Amino acid sequence: PRSAPWEECKVCPSGTYKPAVGPQCTPCAAGKYSSALAAVFELSCIACPANSITVGSGSAVVEECLCEAGYWGEFFAAGLPGTPPSGVCAQCPAGTFKGVLGNEGMGGPMHPQAVSCTMCPLGTYSTLVGSTSNATCIDCPAGTYSGYGSAGLGDCLANQFSTRKVGQSTPLISATNTLTVTLAASVRTPSHLSTGVSLTGLASATLPPSVNLSYLSPHGPAFGDTGEWAGGVLVVRIPDGSALEVGVEHVFAFTVTNPPAAQAAQTIRVEGSGRISFDASLGVLQGSGA
Secondary structure: OOOOHHHHOOOOOOOEEOOOOOOOOEEOOOOEEOOOOOOOOHHHOEEOOOOEEOOOOOEOOHHHOEEOOOEEOOOOOOOOOOOOOOOOOEEOOOOEEOOOOOOOOOOOOOOOOOOOOEEOOOOEEOOOOOOOOHHHOEEOOOOEEOOOOOOOHHHOEEOOEEEEEEEEOOOOOOOEEEEEEEEEEOOOEEHHHOOEEEEEOOOOOEOOOEEEOEEOOOOOOOOOOEEEEEOOEEEEOOOOOOEEOEOOOEEEEEEEEOOOOOHHHOEEEEEEEOOOOEEEEEEOEOOOOO
């Protein structure tokens, strides 16, 4: 037999309300949520926290409120370290941007992906708070560079070798001479932003096309195992996927045959090229070591 009509009535679920007799529960509008069951009035639908919105209508919990582009936060009861207080969407700080809806620390089937503010790339900066696009990340001026998430022009530091020395073992005419080079970068220099470091001023020296490099520092082969010799210039390159870290001294050595004039009379010029470039002139030091 058919059930009685009152047996077919069900409780309006969370995220809905129903103020009058009828078959349908009304979903809370976009930007609101309600955890109440069998809600009668639209007043049961609570507005999302400032600067957040739901993806659609009928939201049942505050976790469905997502921080708007340019804002970040999370809506679980316990805030994550370093995030705004729970339930608050704060503007992305200078040096960052966020172009999509989303909350920090989201998880589970409802929100599988966490979304936070993204730092401006290396070599750029942004003074704008609440940015929604990486277009606000401005390139540092030529000859300077910055780290991730830089918030102002003052974060763009001059590119230079903070340590740069060249030593030699035998400054005698036509002698076999070991040159030792010590370099430390003032900014982090990844391989994809630097095409190489060149040493000029050795035009009359004799080297093979591929020059073996030996390392006297414990930080590994910062410039690979060999350098390229052509036209009086030795070029060494940072291996793919590697980087020169700030202030870390790299010491490498290579052997040349001195020209008819002693190498001590030469000036070696050290230059780095690419997105991060360096420029330094230095005289050869007497004696061994760097």
